[in-house]
Amino acid sequence: MKKMIEGSRAVAEAVALCRPDVISAYPITPQTHIVEELSQIVADGQLDAEYIRVESEHSAASACLITGVNRALSAPLSIWNDHQDTMGIRDTGWLQLYAENNQEALDMHIQAYKIAEDDRVLLPVMVCMDGFILTHTYESVDMPEQEQVDAFLPKYDPLYRLDPEDPYTLGAYIGPELFHEARYVMQQDCLASKEVVKEVAREFKEAFGRWGGDVIEAYRCDDAETIVIGLGSVVGTLKDWADARRAEGQKVGALKLRCFRPFPGEELVEAVSGAKQVVVLEKAVGMGAQGIVASELRSALYGRSTVPVSCAIVGLGGRDVTFNTIDEACKRAGAGEREFFAGLRTEALEEA
Amino acid sequence: MATQPFTYELSRGFLPGHRACAGCGQAAAVRMIMEVVGPDCVVTNATGCLEVFSTPYPESAWGVPWIHSLFENAASVAAGIEAALRKQGRLETTRVLAFGGDGATVDIGFGALSGMMERGHDILYVCYDNEAYMNTGVQRSGSTPFAASTTTSPAGRASFGEDRPKKNLPAICAAHGIPYVATASVSFFADLKRKVRKALGIRGPKYLQVHVPCPPGWGYPEKDTVEIGKLAVECGLFPLVEWEDGEVTRVRKIKKVPVEEYLKPQRRFRHLFRTEEGKAKLADIQALADANIEKYGLVD
């Protein structure tokens, strides 16, 4: 059923459709609307779940799935969107998916439960959703029916439980004689989860008819000379930009990095190797180093392709990313710049 | 007269073979508590000595479901488990317990504990109070007593050790108006077991703080754990009190031994007996004990 609703409401309804037994929630801008909507859904009796009003987000965060509503990190304090928060925890063992729009955020939550609960994965999944740009924006979304979601997501049957009949010790400490191996296994699982992410995207398409890519989505990239890569809501702008510039005869394509962890290096190499240049729009800074996604892409390309990769830092702390920003990024990349901030207000820097 | 052979039935919940130090008061208290709790429970455990000495992978001393997540969130993890068991209709029989050290409880996990109590979860939270961060090498906590020397409140030429009195967390928990709060000591095991039994018979949040002497952290011979624990209670520095619905309902009367008898055998208070200034602090400590005696009516 099509509905015109706010992104946060779409996510709250998606979570409710997945029938969680327990929800723990705490307000922090810009994800607050999601937990407000969920409490209303429980209060209205639409969902029979234990809703725990925890006293901090730390206490809320002992879960298998998190909606990572992206917000800039202090300092200075900002509640607006960029990706510095989730990029900072990229190597912790969480899987990370980035949603382009509210429909995808909704669909990704349903997929994320299936990925996290797969016995081959058993790692927590974070659905990254741009704060305000998606969470506070009304869009038309296709809301699945409960029966469809029930069929897609069978009742969770955990491999390990806290059951007095069959007691397990969970979260033991591991000394140097085995920790190395434990991390090795975790890395193998994390890498292998890429196939599960793809599989679940395919199954989702079969069940719901929607497809937003699996680990990546290449948009008008086939004969593209310039490919611009983005994560999250910027991809919508990027696709429109590609359409507009194509209409003017420029050979450009847009590439959505839908799954950042595990990193789809193989798929990216295949998608961009034929281009003349690649520009990565990054909403996070690898402070003291370089663009985070760009450097991972460069290392995936190493020895395979010599296509130059440029990193354009854009849209920090809620700064809009427009066609102008993308044009500037491509132009500077074409001139050989490899690491730069696009859309900088140089006059403000001079004043300061 | 024929002598009875000594028999002892091991609790299935907490088994021997763990790696606690000899004379560890905390290990003994856990064993006694698990004997009362029985097998039908889920235990959450904050980071600390207990978590580390009982679960060196692939070994585990736990015969009941047990989970460790972080230093600060044993109460929140327990709350999540309690909610899940409630949803599954299993809370009638299965008991949820949260275990933490004094650092985990009175310092870093206090917000989580307070939230758990305020929300009314059916959980027994047990704080094993050895009066410092032992697992990381005897740093002070909010539960470290006045004048104790720790590695972060060391005695020295310009310091007599910890300069603040012990935080009265049981009273703070009682102020939440929860149905049951008690202090207990590993040295009074019948009393400890009675309190655990009582707590398990009450639905809602319960808080139990058990005084558990620690030989390496306090600096006394391993064989003296029970004796040291008794002296702490008998001098009035660790009063055994029960609160129901926020009101004190029962206290254990004491012999009122002078605080020196409790302090002298412990390395952490040794500096007090060496200088005139130190001796002056002994009077302050006696005053703290006297205040407890007065407040809780520990002496008839």
Ligand SMILES: Cc1ncc(C[n+]2csc(CCOP(=O)(O)OP(=O)(O)O)c2C)c(N)n1
């Ligand atoms: C967030 C965090 N901070 C610090 C630590 C390090 N740490 C582990 S155990 C511990 C002290 C535990 O003290 P307490 O809770 O009193 O338990 P005890 O070991 O004394 O039984 C500390 C500081 C940690 N694991 N996590």
Ligand code: SF4
């Ligand atoms: S340091 Fe203290 S609390 Fe820790 S195991 Fe040893 S005796 Fe027990």
Ligand SMILES: [Mg+2]
């Ligand atoms: Mg301690």
